[in-house]
Amino acid sequence: xxxxxxxxxxxxxxxxxxxxxxxxxxEPNIVEKFERIRAEMKREYLQTAHNTPWIVGFSGGxxxxxxxxxxxxxxxxxxxxxxxxxxxxxxxxxxxxxxxxQNFVDKVLDQVREAAEGLxxxxxxxxxxxxxxxxFWVNLIGRGYPAPTRLFRWCTDRMKIRPTSHxxxxxxxxxGEAILLLGVRRDESSLRLQSARRYDNGQLLNxxxxxxxxxxxxxxxxxxxxxxxxxxxxxxxxWGGTHHQLVTLYRNAQGGECPFVVDTSDSPxxxxxxxxxxxxxxTVVDKDKSLxxxxxxxxxxxxxxxxxxxxxxxxxxxxxxxxxxxxxGQEGIGPFKPECREEILRRLLAIQDEVGFPLxxxxxxxxxxxxxxxxxxxxxxxxxxxxxxxxxx
Numbered sequence: 001x002x003x004x005x006x007x008x009x010x011x012x013x014x015x016x017x018x019x020x021x022x023x024x025x026x027e028p029n030i031v032e033k034f035e036r037i038r039a040e041m042k043r044e045y046l047q048t049a050h051n052t053p054w055i056v057g058f059s060g061g062x063x064x065x066x067x068x069x070x071x072x073x074x075x076x077x078x079x080x081x082x083x084x085x086x087x088x089x090x091x092x093x094x095x096x097x098x099x100x101x102q103n104f105v106d107k108v109l110d111q112v113r114e115a116a117e118g119l120x121x122x123x124x125x126x127x128x129x130x131x132x133x134x135x136f137w138v139n140l141i142g143r144g145y146p147a148p149t150r151l152f153r154w155c156t157d158r159m160k161i162r163p164t165s166h167x168x169x170x171x172x173x174x175x176g177e178a179i180l181l182l183g184v185r186r187d188e189s190s191l192r193l194q195s196a197r198r199y200d201n202g203q204l205l206n207x208x209x210x211x212x213x214x215x216x217x218x219x220x221x222x223x224x225x226x227x228x229x230x231x232x233x234x235x236x237x238x239w240g241g242t243h244h245q246l247v248t249l250y251r252n253a254q255g256g257e258c259p260f261v262v263d264t265s266d267s268p269x270x271x272x273x274x275x276x277x278x279x280x281x282x283t284v285v286d287k288d289k290s291l292x293x294x295x296x297x298x299x300x301x302x303x304x305x306x307x308x309x310x311x312x313x314x315x316x317x318x319x320x321x322x323x324x325x326x327x328x329g330q331e332g333i334g335p336f337k338p339e340c341r342e343e344i345l346r347r348l349l350a351i352q353d354e355v356g357f358p359l360x361x362x363x364x365x366x367x368x369x370x371x372x373x374x375x376x377x378x379x380x381x382x383x384x385x386x387x388x389x390x391x392x393x
Contacts, residue, residue, distance in 0.1 A: 052176065057090055089123060089124070092129075092159075097279055098253075098280050101249065130163055138371070147315075204217065253290040283309060288309060338372065
C-alpha cells in the first residue's frame with residue numbers, strides 16, 4: 001500500500017490537470033456546467049458554518065458515478081490542510097443484485113478505496129447489505145412471502161432503505177447531522193423527476209423528507225443525460241481505469257440502473273416498466289429486459305437465473321401454492337405452503353450448482369430452517385387453539 005500511495009501522490013496534480021484538459025475537449029457549454037458544479041461543490045465543502053460529513057450515494061450507475069468523480073476530483077484539488085470534511089461513499093448490495101453489475105460495482109469500490117487510502121483522502125467506502133433476518137431468500141423461502149409485485153413491494157424497504165438509512169443515521173448520531181449527495185436529475189424518467197422536485201426549495205441543501213438532521217445535496221440535478229455521457233466518455237475516473245466498462249454495462253443491459261434509495265417515496269424507481277439493471281430476482285417488472293439483455297450480449301450462463309425469476313413469478317400467482325391464512329392468523333391468501341417453500345429452495349440450490357457461483361448463503365439457509373421450525377410450532381398451536389374453541393362451544 002505505501003508504494004501505491006507514493007505513486008498516486010506523485011501523480012495527484014497531474015491527474016487533476018489531465019482531467020481538466022479532457023473536459024475541455026467537450027462542448028463549451030458542458031465544460032462550463034461541469035466546472036460550475038465543481039466550483040459550487042468546493043465552496044460547499046469548505047463552508048465553516050457546518051463541518052458535517054458528506055455521504056455519497058453510489059449505485060454504480062452513470063449519475064452516481066459522476067457525483068463520486070466530482071467529489072474525488074474536488075478533494076484532489078484541495079491542499080491536505082483543507083480536506084477537513086470526511087466523505088463516506090455508501091453503496092448498497094441487496095445480495096440478489098445482477099451478478100454482472102455487482103462484480104463491476106465491487107471492483108469500482110475497491111479501486112476508490114485503494115486510491116483514497118493511497119492519496120490520504122478523508123474518504124471511507126462502505127457497502128451495506130440487508131440484515132440476516134431481512135434478505136430476499138429469508139423472506140421469500142423462510143416466511144413464504146410471495147414474489148414482490150407493484151402492490152406488495154416488500155423488498156425495497158427491507159433490502160435497500162433500512163440498511164442505507166441505518167448507516168446514515170449512525171453517521172448523524174456521531175456528528176449531529178450529515179449531508180447526502182445524490183445523483184438525481186430532472187432530465188430523467190417521470191418518477192425520478194418527481195423525486196428531484198421533492199427537494200426543489202431554492203436552496204443548495206434541503207432537509208431530507210424522512211431522515212432527521214440529514215440534508216440532501218443534488219450537484220448534477222440540472223445536467224442532461226447526453227451531458228452525463230459526454231463527460232463520462234471524455235474524463236477518466238480519478239481512481240484509475242476508464243469508464244468503458246460502465247458504458248458497456250448500459251449497452252448490454254439495454255437500460256439504466258436502479259437508483260440509490262433511502263426512502264419509500266423513491267422506491268417506485270426500482271422495478272419500473274423501463275429497462276433497468278438491479279436485482280436479478282425482481283418480479284415487479286413483467287419481464288426483466290436488462291437480464292435478458294446481458295444474456296443476449298453473451299452472458300448465456302445467466303439464463304438459468306432468468307428462467308428461475310420467471311418461474312417464481314408464476315409460482316406466486318398460483319394460489320394453490322399459497323396457504324389460506326395470512327401470517328397474522330387472519331383468513332385470506334397467505335404465504336407459500338411449507339412444501340412449496342421447500343420446492344423453491346431445492347430449485348434454487350440446483351441452479352446455484354448449475355451456474356457455479358453463490359446465490360444463497362449458508363447463513364440464510366440456517367435462518368430459513370429456523371423460521372420453518374417456528375412456523376411449524378405456531379401452526380400446531382393455532383390448530384390446537386381452534387380445536388379447543390370448537391370443543392368449548
